[in-house]
Amino acid sequence: MQYTGVLKKMNTEITDKVQYYLDMKTDFININQLLNKEIELRFVTYECLNCHLEKEIYRQGFCKSCFFDIPTAGDWIMHPELSKAHLDIEDRDLEYEKKVQLQPHVVYLANSSDVKVGVTRKSQIPTRWIDQGAHEAIEIVEVPNRYLAGITEVALKDHVSDKTNWRTMLKNDIKDENLVEWREKLHEFIPAEAEEYYIANNSETNINFPVFQYPKKPKSLNLVKEEMYKGKLVGIKGQYLIFEDDTVFNIRSNEGLVIELITQ
Template identity: 70%
Template structure:
């Protein structure tokens, strides 16, 4: 079997275990069905997710010119506290920003390599947790816009991590935590503007990833440098493909690359 297309983050389905799909323009692959199979990934060219041109990817699937132009790569994406659509102020495209920012957002705790705080649109639960490789997560507050979620996250970052250690997550070097207790301890630090949105009663969500073997010393595949790689797929976690030789490939970090995938 042979597939070719531009990489975007894997689509997922919340089930036991989680189902992963690599979606190309005219085809898709259920990655779970490739477990224990030998696959070859070959770099073909670049294809910016905005302009479609064969130009080196700068960040997030965009070439450098597009990255500093498109609203999908604005600073408020990574730093939601910078959102201004609720004030009617434009950053790059006010209509886009209103659609993205002026909708319900969740501030959550997720345990992947450690307990961390994060922000996502409500409609992205539990997808966001899957993408981070979290094996358990819980919502803390549900607010009506991205700005309120952002200032809540900033306030809580003084008391809980906001980053995931990807190596520890992939090694499955994790401990179960009582996220209900974490949420209760952090409640007092929620900003006054968001206190009314605290979620008083809910339960942890547990996630099960399709991994047959976790790497002890994961090494990241740079497909642009390697040009081609062949390995036996033994797991999928977060947005990573895990191979038997402990090579791992971060699909999301390689968005905008056109690859050829061959399944033996």
């Protein structure tokens, strides 16, 4: 079978083991069904996820002109503390920013390579945790807008990491942590503006990924440079495809690439 389409992050469904789906325009592929099979990836060209023109991807699946213009790539996306829609102040498109920023957001702890703090819209749980390859996670606060979540994350990352070590996550070189204890330990550092939104009585969410073999020394595939890769798919974790020879391919960081995916 041969599929052609522009890469976007895989859709996920949390079941006993996470189910992964890749939207290839004319086909919707359950990637789990390709596990333990040989697959071939070929780079074809680029397609910006916004303007859909054949332009080199700059960041987040967008060409350079779109990245610096569209509201979906504003600085507040990566830095929630910069959100200003609650003040009725526009960054690039106030209507869009109000729609996204003025909705419930969650500050959480996730354990993927080590315990880290993060922010996401409530509607993106547990998707966000799955995308980060977290095998366990817990909510700390649920606030009514992105700004409050952002300043809470900034305060907490003085006491816990806000980064994921992708190599450690993929090697599964991790340990279980008591996230309830972590949440309680970090409670005192929550800013006064968000204190009333602290969640005191919840439990961890556990996530199982479909991986038959973890890589010992993960090697990241640069499909644009290599143009073609073929290997046996042995696992999926986070947004990574894991192959038998320790090659890993991050779907999320390659959004906007038009590829051919060939299976036997």
